[in-house]
Amino acid sequence: MEVAVIKYNAGNISSVCHALRRLGASPVVTDDPEMICRADKVIFPGVGEASTTMAYLREHRLDRLITGLRQPVLGICIGLQLMCRHSEEGDVDCLGIFDTEVKRFVPSGPQDKIPHMGWNTITDLSTPLFDAAMEGSYVYYVHSYYAALCEQTVARTDYLQPYSAALHKDNFYAVQFHPEKSSDNGGRLLKNFLDL
Amino acid sequence: MLAKRIIPCLDVKDGLTVKGVNFVNLRSAGDPVELGEYYSRQGADELVYLDITASHEGRKTFTDLVRRVAERLSIPFTVGGGINELSDIERMLNAGADKVSVNSAALRRPELIGQIASHFGSQICVAAIDARLEENGHWICYANGGRISTGRNLFEWAREVQERGAGEILFTSMNHDGVKTGYANQALAHLSGMLSIPVIASGGAGEMSHFRDAFTLGHADAALAASVFHFGEIRIADLKAYLKQEGIIVR
Numbered sequence: 340m341e342v343a344v345i346k347y348n349a350g351n352i353s354s355v356c357h358a359l360r361r362l363g364a365s366p367v368v369t370d371d372p373e374m375i376c377r378a379d380k381v382i383f384p385g386v387g388e389a390s391t392t393m394a395y396l397r398e399h400r401l402d403r404l405i406t407g408l409r410q411p412v413l414g415i416c417i418g419l420q421l422m423c424r425h426s427e428e429g430d431v432d433c434l435g436i437f438d439t440e441v442k443r444f445v446p447s448g449p450q451d452k453i454p455h456m457g458w459n460t461i462t463d464l465s466t467p468l469f470d471a472a473m474e475g476s477y478v479y480y481v482h483s484y485y486a487a488l489c490e491q492t493v494a495r496t497d498y499l500q501p502y503s504a505a506l507h508k509d510n511f512y513a514v515q516f517h518p519e520k521s522s523d524n525g526g527r528l529l530k531n532f533l534d535l
Numbered sequence: 536m537l538a539k540r541i542i543p544c545l546d547v548k549d550g551l552t553v554k555g556v557n558f559v560n561l562r563s564a565g566d567p568v569e570l571g572e573y574y575s576r577q578g579a580d581e582l583v584y585l586d587i588t589a590s591h592e593g594r595k596t597f598t599d600l601v602r603r604v605a606e607r608l609s610i611p612f613t614v615g616g617g618i619n620e621l622s623d624i625e626r627m628l629n630a631g632a633d634k635v636s637v638n639s640a641a642l643r644r645p646e647l648i649g650q651i652a653s654h655f656g657s658q659i660c661v662a663a664i665d666a667r668l669e670e671n672g673h674w675i676c677y678a679n680g681g682r683i684s685t686g687r688n689l690f691e692w693a694r695e696v697q698e699r700g701a702g703e704i705l706f707t708s709m710n711h712d713g714v715k716t717g718y719a720n721q722a723l724a725h726l727s728g729m730l731s732i733p734v735i736a737s738g739g740a741g742e743m744s745h746f747r748d749a750f751t752l753g754h755a756d757a758a759l760a761a762s763v764f765h766f767g768e769i770r771i772a773d774l775k776a777y778l779k780q781e782g783i784i785v786r
Contacts, residue, residue, distance in 0.1 A: 350655065353631050357606050386656060452733045452756060454658055454702065458538040458580055458786045477538060477786040479611060481658045498537060520611045520633065522575065 340533065343378035345405070346370040348395040349385025349417055358519035362530050372404050380411050380533060383418035383513075389441065389484070390429020393421060406434050411535045414513030419506060420484060422513050428484050437506045437513070439489035444499050454483040455498045461516070466493045466507045468514075468531050476524050478504070478516035486515065538786045539750050539778070540580035540757035541771060542735065543764045545570060547616075548587050550596040552765075568603050574764065575610050577771040580786055582608070583636070583705075583759060586616030598630050605631020613661055624651055628659065636661035636705055639678040642685050642692075645699060652700025661735075662701035664692060666722075667709040674722055681709050690725060697732050704730065705759065707737040715741025715763075723753030735759050743769060743777045750783050 342359060344352060346368045359366040359382075366382070367374060375381055383405060385392065396402045405412070405422075414422045421433045426441035433441070444453050458477040461469075478496075485502040488495060494505035496515070505514045512532065518525035546553040551565040571582050584604065586597040594617060601614055614627050615636030624635045641647050641662060651660045665677045666689040674689035693704055706726060708719035718739040727734045733756035736749040740760035749755045763769045778785045 350628065350659075351633070353629075354605060354633070357631065358609060360606075361609070386658070388656075446731060449728055449731055450754075451731075453731060455537065456658065456703065456733055457540050457756065459536065481611075483658075517611075520609065522609050526609060 340364065340380065341378040342366045342380045342382065342533070343375045344368045344382045344384060345375060345401065347385065347392060347399070347401060349387035349392050351386040352384055354517075354519045355382060355384040355415065358526065358529055359533075362526065362533060364533055370399060370401065372400075375404060376408070378410065380413070380535070381408055382413050382415065383422070384415040385417045386481070387417045388428060389417065389420055389426040389433065390431040392417060393426075393429075393431045393433055396421070402434060406436060409510060411532065412511050413532050414511070415519075416482060416515060416517060419486060419503075419513035419515050422506070422511060423486050426484065436511050437486065437489065437491050437508060439487050439491070439503065439506070441484050441486050443484050446499070451499055454481055455485075456481045459496050459498060459516075461494045461496055461504045463492075464494045464505075466505070466512065467535060468505065468507070468512055468528055469494065470527060470531065473524055473527065478518070478521040478524055480516045482515060536784045538580070538784050539755075540735075541578070541746070541774060541785065542581045542583055542757055542759040543574045543579050543771070544583040544585060544737070544759050544761045546585050546587050546761065547597060547600065549593050550600050553587065567600055568607055571604055571608055571612070574771060575608055578775050578786065579610065579771050580757070581610060582612040584612060584614045586614065588617070598626055601627060601630035601632050615661070615663060620647070621650055621654060624655060624659075628655060634659045634661050634703070636663040638663040638665065639680075641696065642676060642678045642687065645695060648696050648699035648701050652702075657700045657702035660701050661703045661705050662693075662696040663705040663707070664689060664696075665707045665709055668719070668722070677709060689722065690729065693726055693730060697730050701732060703733045703735060705735040705737055708739060711739030712737070713762075714739060717741070717745040718749040718753055718755070718758065720748055720753035723749060723755050727754035727756070733757065740769075743774050746774060747778060747781045747783060750778075
């Protein structure tokens, strides 16, 4: 099985690759359209700022490439946010795969720390990405922006308010947390994605 | 709910863990990767690897170690020690570290924090602060592993690093470190109340109740400890069970 990890101007792609290798996969990090289109699975990972990463995707024509993919695609963290309609981070229109807005967490006092950093629970799970046993389990988050709940929400997390921990539409999946840093639960999720 | 984090800290010299580890059945108890995996299996939420090597060769060994840790570990880890400039940060991130802590270099050149935040994002930037409560009642920041007083006030410096873009603060009380009578909960509570970024408590853990107090009295977001874990005085799995019983949200 070929797994393509989309290469763009976002950080922290190597830990996703390490996690995939621990599962026995051989990920290829690439921005080559042919290789991405040919892959059995595509991962759209990364840590970064929405408007600059979105500008890079447009400049390299990766935006249309991603929205046109037919195989299972998994967005992670900023990947999820870029797959939404619009992000408040840099006020930018994104890929529009998921019909929801990305907003900044608004703290109501110093007890509300931003970024949302650490381990939090995922609930109301659906889609084959999740095992039943993962309901209420902990995953690792680092983010200051979140995707609002919508019809395509397939997992939710509560931090300051409930938001989309995962989204799904057709062949497109995305998670806001970092499966590559979420210990056994994260490994299971990545394996479930590879098994789709 | 967001869980409170438990973070073992591993001191590394020339690629090996320094503090005695006499409890674990590891092939090589001195191997930081194996020890990290052991803690991860027990339920550690994150790890900190601190490079206490001085030599240039040691630094290279540490980078190789970070690479091996990144390959094997599936929880986040922070690296620190000897981070002086942006190129050090880049080297650590490229090797696979999730976060990098800066301490003395930031006290010498505060603008470094802002540079790190704008180059790599606030979320990777942990500002480590060693401070001592002086006899005059003021908390003062120290540089170079607690050897040099900077005269800077802890709370003013903490606010400044937040404003400059640090993503987290790792506060070690030099008065409490190694004494095993609990964390500096009053100072922690003050920091936590005035800052909008997470605070990691460090220095003073001797018993399981000390972790509870760091969360309930100190309002810390995470608690770091070294020797109580390394010497097997507290097992992380037992600590997590205890904290749950005490009504604290842990993973």
